[in-house]
Amino acid sequence: MTAASVAAAVPAGGAGASFGSRLADVLETSGGLCVGIDPHAWLLEEWGLPTSAAGVRELGLRAVEATAGSAGVVKPQVAFFERWGSAGFAALEDVLAAARDAGLIVIGDAKRGDVGSTMDGYAEAWFAPDSPLRVDALTVSPYLGFDSLRSTIDRARQVGAGVFVLAATSNPEARAGQTARVAGPDGTSRTLAAGIVDQVRDDDQAAGETRLGSVGLVLGATVDLASYGIDTAALTGVPVLAPGFGHQGARVSDLTALYGAAARTVLVSTSRGVLASGPDGMAAAVRDAAEEVRSCLA
Amino acid sequence: MTAASVAAAVPAGGAGASFGSRLADVLETSGGLCVGIDPHAWLLEEWGLPTSAAGVRELGLRAVEATAGSAGVVKPQVAFFERWGSAGFAALEDVLAAARDAGLIVIGDAKRGDVGSTMDGYAEAWFAPDSPLRVDALTVSPYLGFDSLRSTIDRARQVGAGVFVLAATSNPEARAGQTARVAGPDGTSRTLAAGIVDQVRDDDQAAGETRLGSVGLVLGATVDLASYGIDTAALTGVPVLAPGFGHQGARVSDLTALYGAAARTVLVSTSRGVLASGPDGMAAAVRDAAEEVRSCLA
Numbered sequence: 069m070t071a072a073s074v075a076a077a078v079p080a081g082g083a084g085a086s087f088g089s090r091l092a093d094v095l096e097t098s099g100g101l102c103v104g105i106d107p108h109a110w111l112l113e114e115w116g117l118p119t120s121a122a123g124v125r126e127l128g129l130r131a132v133e134a135t136a137g138s139a140g141v142v143k144p145q146v147a148f149f150e151r152w153g154s155a156g157f158a159a160l161e162d163v164l165a166a167a168r169d170a171g172l173i174v175i176g177d178a179k180r181g182d183v184g185s186t187m188d189g190y191a192e193a194w195f196a197p198d199s200p201l202r203v204d205a206l207t208v209s210p211y212l213g214f215d216s217l218r219s220t221i222d223r224a225r226q227v228g229a230g231v232f233v234l235a236a237t238s239n240p241e242a243r244a245g246q247t248a249r250v251a252g253p254d255g256t257s258r259t260l261a262a263g264i265v266d267q268v269r270d271d272d273q274a275a276g277e278t279r280l281g282s283v284g285l286v287l288g289a290t291v292d293l294a295s296y297g298i299d300t301a302a303l304t305g306v307p308v309l310a311p312g313f314g315h316q317g318a319r320v321s322d323l324t325a326l327y328g329a330a331a332r333t334v335l336v337s338t339s340r341g342v343l344a345s346g347p348d349g350m351a352a353a354v355r356d357a358a359e360e361v362r363s364c365l366a
Numbered sequence: 367m368t369a370a371s372v373a374a375a376v377p378a379g380g381a382g383a384s385f386g387s388r389l390a391d392v393l394e395t396s397g398g399l400c401v402g403i404d405p406h407a408w409l410l411e412e413w414g415l416p417t418s419a420a421g422v423r424e425l426g427l428r429a430v431e432a433t434a435g436s437a438g439v440v441k442p443q444v445a446f447f448e449r450w451g452s453a454g455f456a457a458l459e460d461v462l463a464a465a466r467d468a469g470l471i472v473i474g475d476a477k478r479g480d481v482g483s484t485m486d487g488y489a490e491a492w493f494a495p496d497s498p499l500r501v502d503a504l505t506v507s508p509y510l511g512f513d514s515l516r517s518t519i520d521r522a523r524q525v526g527a528g529v530f531v532l533a534a535t536s537n538p539e540a541r542a543g544q545t546a547r548v549a550g551p552d553g554t555s556r557t558l559a560a561g562i563v564d565q566v567r568d569d570d571q572a573a574g575e576t577r578l579g580s581v582g583l584v585l586g587a588t589v590d591l592a593s594y595g596i597d598t599a600a601l602t603g604v605p606v607l608a609p610g611f612g613h614q615g616a617r618v619s620d621l622t623a624l625y626g627a628a629a630r631t632v633l634v635s636t637s638r639g640v641l642a643s644g645p646d647g648m649a650a651a652v653r654d655a656a657e658e659v660r661s662c663l664a
Contacts, residue, residue, distance in 0.1 A: 106484070108483070108487075145484060145487070147478070147480060147484045147485070147486075147487030147488045147491070148484075148487045150487065150488060150491045150499075151487045151488070151490045151491045151494075151497075152491075153455060153459055153491065153497060153498040153499045154452045154453070154455035154456035154458075154459055154498065155452070156491075157451060157452035157455045158452035160452075161451060161452055179478070179479055179480050179507075180445070180477075181477055181479070181507055181509070182445060182477050183535070183536070183537045184537070184539075185406070186404070186443060186445045186446075187445070188445075189406075189443070189445030189446045189448065189449045190445045190448060190449070192449045193445070193448045193449045193450075193451065193454075196449075199449075199451060200451040200452065201448075201451045209477075209479055209507055209509045210509065210543065211479070211507045211508065211509040211532055211535075211540070211543065211544075212532070212535050212537055212539070212540045213537065213539035213540040213541070213542065213543055214539075214543075215539035216537055216539050216540065234509055234510070237481070237509075237510050238481070239481045239482070239510055239511065239514055241482075241510070241511035241512075241513035241514050242509070242510045242511040242514065243511070244511065244548055244549075244561075245508065245509065245511055245512075245548060245558055245561070246509075246511075248546035248547055248548040248549075248557075248558045249546055249547050249549075249555075250542055250543060250546040251542075251546075251547075259546075260543055260546045260558070263542075263543070
């Protein structure tokens with residue numbers, strides 16, 4: 069690995085800056101909007117693009133252009149690139165490169181989760197400074213236990229990257245499992261999601277990341293966090309990736325009501341809400357959405 | 367989609383045969399060995415191959431050759447191909463094509479899991495008859511709820527493919543979450559893993575798959591299933607993918623002790639145990655491993 073390739077993997081905040089501190093900078097300067105790049109087949113058709121790897125490449129590149137200057141974070145949904153096999157991943161690599169060149173923070177929405185030795189393969193794919201898939205952060209799934217993500221988290225921090233761990237997701241069919249009760253050693257219990265929240269916060273604190281941690285949480289905006297046993301006051305210093313706004317029903321104007329004191333470290337994810345404006349209207353839609361998020365925290 | 371491409375996606379058992387019935391045929395004719403193709407970096411070095419996309423392609427192709435004729439099922443671990451980005455996926459496509467040509471059942475070990483509309487992207491990637499990534503079955507993760515996998519399961523059945531849903535995985539750090547207790551409507555509760563088992567079995571029965579279902583379970587051989595509230599007598603007709611043998615500690619000779627009446631529909635997954643024999647020794651190692659599984663069920 070050359071010094072130049074390391075620098076390229078840590079684009080903002082200077083070489084060696086953690087993901088948490090780079091994200092904190094972006095939240096202050098650009099606000100909390102995260103533009104999801106989810107090139108569904110129906111969106112490709114609405115955009116007049118072919119339903120192919122070339123189509124997802126073009127939509128992705130246009131979405132990066134439309135975001136740069138108005139918001140600081142993009143989140144490509146890997147599934148819609150994977151749909152086209154290796155050609156789709158080549159398209160994703162081009163979109164990721166364009167997003168890096170535009171100075172955006174890039175979250176790969178891949179929700180990978182496996183045993184530790186297998187997660188090492190995913191960690192190299194998404195974090196190695198020489199990987200064409202390298203991102204600033206990756207979404208990961210804890211079904212195999214938070215500790216199965218240990219080496220992935222360590223590898224991320226090593227290169228100034230981060231992860232967002234699924235905790236309470238925005239889809240209603242997730243509730244039963246994510247509120248299942250995990251027994252503690254002292255006879256008490258907490259929900260599966262609340263346990264993930266505690267483990268993530270403890271991990272950021274143990275890493276000494278006092279400003280903003282590099283390990284974040286996915287906490288859907290459609291979720292009644294209190295009923296999951298999640299106290300928003302305990303989220304201080306932990307970045308939150310929040311799907312569920314817009315089409316799924318949550319309102320950006322409820323940002324503080326939903327996340328309390330943690331609202332300023334929430335990434336408000338929107339995809340359909342801006343992509344549906346089409347190639348000509350998307351830049352204005354991103355500008356308006358970014359302004360809405362900022363105004364709700366003013 | 368042409369008739370030929372549909373036929374290619376349903377290689378064994380005749381056009382229209384379900385994954386479950388094709389798997390049942392293979393279990394009868396070839397036995398229960400499943401060869402995991404996990405090209406870790408250290409294995410590439412042991413094989414004298416470059417740690418690159420070319421290296422994983424070569425190891426994968428040799429593993430397919432070494433398996434054909436001795437066992438009926440291969441399971442490429444997607445993480446170790448994804449590690450090389452689009453070039454790694456191109457290598458995986460070549461390995462999948464070789465495995466199809468060899469008449470093997472192919473399980474893509476990807477553990478994908480997301481909300482339903484995003485899972486549709488993954489479903490097209492892994493099941494569409496024109497996709498270069500098409501497989502006979504895919505491993506999927508239920509952290510977002512079993513019902514988030516609904517449309518993926520339906521799409522799989524439509525093309526004669528299947529899924530294996532993670533339930534009780536073989537890594538010890540998974541236990542706390544997978545034994546979390548999910549409350550039922552009647553005041554009773556069951557573990558998260560046992561709930562997945564029930565939902566999978568009910569789904570196969572509802573689909574009328576009386577011989578062997580197309581929706582299977584991942585149940586690690588290192589797991590004390592009874593302590594998870596999983597009754598092996600209830601697994602009849604549900605295919606089981608079982609990691610945990612060999613390096614992780616479980617013994618093939620305990621197959622019936624571990625899975626009871628379900629032992630005959632268990633795929634005994636081995637990877638390191640045969641890949642570590644190297645390019646010259648692997649074919650013999652697969653032959654021996656396949657014979658060991660058959661002899662333990664004789």
